[in-house]
Amino acid sequence: MSGGAGFREGRLAIIAGGGRLPHDIAEAARGAGEDPFIVLLSGEADRDWSGFEHATVSVGDIAAVSALLRGKNLKRVVLSGSVKRRPEWRHLRPTLSSVVKLPSIVRTLFSGGDDTVLRMVIDLLEGEGCRIVGAQEIVPNLLATLGPLGRHAPSGEDLRDIAAGVAAADVLGALDIGQGAVAVGGRVVAVEGAEGTDSMLLRVAGLRAEGRISKRRRGVLVKLCKPQQDVRADLPTIGRSTVENAGHAGLAGIAVEAGRSLVLERDALVKAADEAGLFVIGIERAVRKDAT
Template sequence: MTGRSHRRTAASNAVAAGAQRLAIIAGSGSLPLYVAIAARSAGEDPLIIRLKDEADLDWSQFESASISVGDVKGLGLLLSHHGIDRVVLSGGVARRPEWREIRPNLKMIAKMPSIIRTLLSGGDDTVLQMVIGLIEAQGVRVIGAHEIAPRLLATTGPLGKIKPTDDDRKDIVKAARAALALGVLDVGQGAVSVSGRIVALEGVEGTDGMLERVADLRTAGRISQRRKGVLVKLCKPQQDIRADLPTIGPSTVENASKAGLAGIAVEAGRAFILDREAMLKAADEAGLFVCGIDTALEGDMM
């Protein structure tokens, strides 16, 4: 019997015995894999539900299934068939489904008008809260990725060898205020401050796209070549922390360096650090600081 066949048989036996199981709905990026590995280390046998056109990793070492983003009916069947009682939402989703792509089940037919309105005009957090509600309507509980992989969370203070200067700290405070204001509008999670001036706010292009924009502005002379600046990423004030926590990794450091920044600050306890060792090595080599901040202590965030 192959490993995959064995897992399928074990899963079927577990369902028949009334056992409960974790499912990880996987979008793009490496976060879903980190969560899956942490779950397996804790004795779980997670089912990976790959989102079509989003999930981009090799999941051959885990039992997995694939569904489209709007296929609520298919999701409900998967959750029921595999005895799922907990679901983690993990990874990026680049595109919202069109309302015509939604495949409802009987539990959500009456909610379709509200779903369509949210997809058309709701911010990212509003959409995520709707998604969490639809999943929990299938009789399961949505939990946060941080509950499965708490070691990925940023801690307070410098994480690498480089520490922010006094000027950097002032930029951290300014960018944090801007990121929180942006979050209230349910637009994005990140902001860049250079010498106390907000030069970029994160939109639908994401953090890397925003940093590329900062690099272009610097090349064009719109931002001083001498003054560096700081990227800050925070949770939105109203955000449900079970989904879409701010995340940084090696690509964030690479793009922050290209943008000429001095460093990156994220919210301690509410932001993920991916590929931590490689990311901090790259930051140290580039002369960038990476730190976790406590937004409750404005003016002394570290």
């Protein structure tokens, strides 16, 4: 577990959306001697949190989050988990210090991409005197490592698809749209939008079933950090379900950015990929089309 000056300054808060990542972080923090407090986002958090001290707040209730941070002496905050819905403007509850920013908050929520919204959330929390901590600081072993994670490795054709996917994901990320792309036969056939990776893969499976994507060529899913992304929040993440959906889409494998992506349920993910004949590989951002 990484540390640093002030690492233990104040209690750790985990603002939890959906998925298993928040729970993994909480368990790891507890194993390192922390007593994390969990701030559950109503309608988003979907795990059993009965073993942790927690409270539920509505998405957009800045005042309630601020009160919890002050009342529990929560000085470090991890943002983790998925948030499927943005709050409506009438459900926003700003603090006195943030009320002057309300017009900007509303504009960002309804016109900004995910990265823009996250930067706004980080700014608001830092304005409450908190330090935002990346999930990788609490659970560094979740980071993707360079090279294959299982038995299988990409072929030459797969490497060309990875290069095409990297180019598309770079553009997509720079536009603050998404983090993932699927390339088949050197051609980008799908990019990730607000629906998320799993839904994109289901779309690819449907396109293949309809004959709009070649059934002879398999293809690759690529996930990268956005070029401008604050790595303290929303790192690209894959889990066992990503492998399963990639298999259903007929893909040959998955490539993620080493050191800047999270791999959940690593053992289960590798086992599922090995059994399905898929590769999962950590890559550097620049991938040559002629790589071997």
